[in-house]
Amino acid sequence: MTALRLPFILMLAGVLGLAGCSVHQPVSLYQLDSGNPVQPAQSAGMAVLLGPVTIADYLQRETLLQRQPDGSLQASTDGRWAGSLSSDIDQLLLRQVSGHLDSQRVVLAPATLGFTPDVQVLLTITRLDSGESQPAILDAQWRLIDRRGQVRDNRIIHLQEQHAGGTAAQVQAQGVLLQKLAEQLSVALKPLANQPPIAEAPKKPAAKPVAPAAEKDKQPKIPMASPIRTDMEVFRF
Numbered sequence: 001m002t003a004l005r006l007p008f009i010l011m012l013a014g015v016l017g018l019a020g021c022s023v024h025q026p027v028s029l030y031q032l033d034s035g036n037p038v039q040p041a042q043s044a045g046m047a048v049l050l051g052p053v054t055i056a057d058y059l060q061r062e063t064l065l066q067r068q069p070d071g072s073l074q075a076s077t078d079g080r081w082a083g084s085l086s087s088d089i090d091q092l093l094l095r096q097v098s099g100h101l102d103s104q105r106v107v108l109a110p111a112t113l114g115f116t117p118d119v120q121v122l123l124t125i126t127r128l129d130s131g132e133s134q135p136a137i138l139d140a141q142w143r144l145i146d147r148r149g150q151v152r153d154n155r156i157i158h159l160q161e162q163h164a165g166g167t168a169a170q171v172q173a174q175g176v177l178l179q180k181l182a183e184q185l186s187v188a189l190k191p192l193a194n195q196p197p198i199a200e201a202p203k204k205p206a207a208k209p210v211a212p213a214a215e216k217d218k219q220p221k222i223p224m225a226s227p228i229r230t231d232m233e234v235f236r237f
Helices: 002-023 085-101 167-194 213-218
Strands: 028-030 048-055 063-067 073-081 106-108 119-129 136-146 151-161
Touching: 028 167, 048 085, 063 119, 063 167, 073 167, 085 106, 085 119, 085 167, 119 167, 136 167, 151 167
Parallel strands: 028 073, 048 106, 048 119
Antiparallel strands: 063 073, 119 136, 136 151
């Protein structure tokens, strides 16, 4: 009896194994395409502090989301992000902006001690997604702060890119949108490269301390000498 059961158990295990292989399909991992940024040559170019770069909450996950025709978002079944999407965005923008400005002095926030930027970029990305039948869309806003702490530019960006429909084509389209964002950002940054130096305020001479009135009253007063008059007369005989 036991001998008859053994082939049946082995056959059942093989069927279940094949079923498991058919259900658990391998998931593809994707990263944003940084394009072909130019390697910056100037070591003393424009100093830019890039960030903080803030992305929408729904993008802070490994799941690759798909935009549906009704506007909803669904998790992709055949792909996810390979690591942190936020880090990919930071590195893509860093390389693209550095190449457009031809400067090795573009750094991500927070800045290291002693780094004084010519301008700081505050960037917020509120949307970056696509769908099989939906174009890739990027919504963002930046503010440029000069070395005096003044806002020199404030801009809202909306970009759109068509794609072939597959997951890989969608990720590539999203990378293209970020490359276009970096290009427009670099155009806005270039006029701020030639800022006049901050002039130091002239130092005023130190004022001499004035003695308080109370101390003046405490100083001893020397009486003035005054002539003494008498009514005596001198007679000569």
